[in-house]
């Protein structure tokens with residue numbers, strides 16, 4: 526059987542929930558969290574204005590898409606730390622782990 530050694534799992538770990546799920550192409554952290562049954566706030570429908578999907582990246586921040594312009598603007602207004610992202614804006618491109626204050 527042929528195995529693609531370049532295949533990436535894009536595995537997202539939700540800690541300390543102990544849940545994991547693989548991201549499909551172009552899925553955001555919020556998309557993956559929903560499939561993994563990891564509850565995340567999201568009152569704007571994932572368009573980047575409510576900031577309720579705020580998460581802290583524990584590892585693998587280099588495997589997420591760079592902040593969008595709206596994420597940078599809203600994040601600055603809400604005082605996001607350097608390791609915080611909006612789950613609805615961050616597209617998963619490799620393995621990472623995230624957490625929130627309410628898990």
Ligand code: FES
Nearest residue numbers: 573575576578613
């Ligand atoms: S769901 Fe509203 S900013 Fe992410």
